[in-house]
Amino acid sequence: MKKIFLLLLLSLSLQANSAHLKPYSGSIKNPTISLKDLKGETHTLAQYQGKVVLVQFWATYCPPCVKEMPSMNNMQDKLAKAGVPFKILAIDMAETKAEVEAFVKRIKPEFTILMDETGSSIGQWNVFAAPSNFIINKQGQIAYTLFGGVEWDSQEIIDKITELSKQ
Amino acid sequence: MFIKNILLIISLILTGITSAKEIRGIELPSGEEVEIRVFPAKGNILIIGFACDNGKSKHEEATSESLAEDGIEVWMPDMLGTYMLPKSRSSYNEIPNEDLTHIIYEAISTNKEVYIVASGPDTQLLLKTAAHWKKEYPGYKDLKGAILLFPRLNDGAPEPGVEPKYVESVGSTTIPLMVLEGGRTPNRWGLNHLSAKLASGGSRVISKIVPDIRGYFFNRADPNKTEDIVTSQLSGLIKVSLFYLQESSK
Numbered sequence: 001m002k003k004i005f006l007l008l009l010l011s012l013s014l015q016a017n018s019a020h021l022k023p024y025s026g027s028i029k030n031p032t033i034s035l036k037d038l039k040g041e042t043h044t045l046a047q048y049q050g051k052v053v054l055v056q057f058w059a060t061y062c063p064p065c066v067k068e069m070p071s072m073n074n075m076q077d078k079l080a081k082a083g084v085p086f087k088i089l090a091i092d093m094a095e096t097k098a099e100v101e102a103f104v105k106r107i108k109p110e111f112t113i114l115m116d117e118t119g120s121s122i123g124q125w126n127v128f129a130a131p132s133n134f135i136i137n138k139q140g141q142i143a144y145t146l147f148g149g150v151e152w153d154s155q156e157i158i159d160k161i162t163e164l165s166k167q
Numbered sequence: 168m169f170i171k172n173i174l175l176i177i178s179l180i181l182t183g184i185t186s187a188k189e190i191r192g193i194e195l196p197s198g199e200e201v202e203i204r205v206f207p208a209k210g211n212i213l214i215i216g217f218a219c220d221n222g223k224s225k226h227e228e229a230t231s232e233s234l235a236e237d238g239i240e241v242w243m244p245d246m247l248g249t250y251m252l253p254k255s256r257s258s259y260n261e262i263p264n265e266d267l268t269h270i271i272y273e274a275i276s277t278n279k280e281v282y283i284v285a286s287g288p289d290t291q292l293l294l295k296t297a298a299h300w301k302k303e304y305p306g307y308k309d310l311k312g313a314i315l316l317f318p319r320l321n322d323g324a325p326e327p328g329v330e331p332k333y334v335e336s337v338g339s340t341t342i343p344l345m346v347l348e349g350g351r352t353p354n355r356w357g358l359n360h361l362s363a364k365l366a367s368g369g370s371r372v373i374s375k376i377v378p379d380i381r382g383y384f385f386n387r388a389d390p391n392k393t394e395d396i397v398t399s400q401l402s403g404l405i406k407v408s409l410f411y412l413q414e415s416s417k
Contacts, residue, residue, distance in 0.1 A: 026326070026328040027329075028328050057327075057353075061352070062353065093353065093356070119356065122356050126327070126328045127327060127353075128325050129353045129354070129357070130353035132325070132327035134327055142328060146327070147324050147326060147327055148324065
């Protein structure tokens with residue numbers, strides 16, 4: 001009886017922590033990005049058509065953003081090993097290059113960090129909180145959104161992205 | 168031992184000088200009695216600070232003392248403690264509107280110019296109070312304005328790519344509003360949107376970003392240099408806000 005109760009409790013707590021990618025119902029029809037990474041190279045969303053893209057708006061002062069970065073590294077690894085065409089574009093919300101560089105040295109994200117020092121894309125994407133996540137399908141449209149920190153390497157998310165890459 | 172005693176006496180004397188706080192009880196229409204921390208002052212401005220913290224916030228008390236020293240009277244009613252309510256958003260709806268407006272009535276009866284101030288989610292209570300004051304006391308003097316420090320007025324979790332939804336009290340008042348937001352918080356990106364929604368009720372809204380500070384900076388265990396300065400100068404921030412509100416009324 002005790003074991004059943006513990007299993008029930010465990011399953012409930014896992015459910016509470018599980019990711020919930022929500023099908024996008026907003027009004028952004030043709031999302032665009034044209035931002036530089038930390039090396040000065042420009043990335044556009046259009047150049048990643050044919051891949052599923054996670055566009056994340058984040059900031060160094062946002063604790064859930066920092067906490068989930070290792071799981072984003074893992075997710076990228078898992079999907080690459082499975083041969084899923086996938087890219088992460090993590091857009092820093094209007095901080096300085098020096099701040100972000102110091103952060104990258106410490107936390108070591110292994111995905112592309114883009115700088116939006118003026119905040120231009122933040123308004124365009126209707127982002128009012130961090131972390132704000134958008135999953136873009138291979139055709140360049142927003143398929144899912146997710147607000148808040150999450151374990152990105154969970155099987156649920158990996159499965160959803162794998163499934164999306166086949167569409 | 169002798170020096171220790173002297174230091175103790177000095178500290179007691181200093182405490183007595185700086186803490187001008189009085190506790191005043193006001194009987195409310197619901198039959199409850201609200202305990203108000205009053206920082207009396209002789210000037211013609213009275214601020215009601217809706218600090219829903221059951222009297223725990225040390226920075227708000229220090230700020231009130233500083234304002235009182237500059238002639239601005241401060242009242243801090245213990246709204247949650249009065250009804251034994253927990254600190255949660257749903258608690259704000261449990262507070263009877265007539266009780267809230269009665270406190271405003273008592274404040275306006277002093278013939279001072281009355282402003283209301285709140286921070287974070289407590290700003291929901293502030294807006295609700297302002298809206299009901301006008302409805303329940305239509306022939307009376309209105310509140311002069313409200314200061315919303317780092318407001319958190321979203322109704323539910325924000326949804327990426329979708330315009331935010333706010334609690335019902337947003338856009339329900341006509342009094343002038345001053346909104347301050349931290350520069351290092353994602354909420355700064357929603358400030359224009361929130362200001363427009365607040366103004367939709369008829370309020371003149373002034374919004375400013377305080378650079379380099381995070382949300383709830385005054386309660387953080389790891390404040391940066393700017394946050395330390397702003398925390399110690401919260402009274403200055405409120406006085407600047409009062410200035411903007413007064414200028415906007417001219």
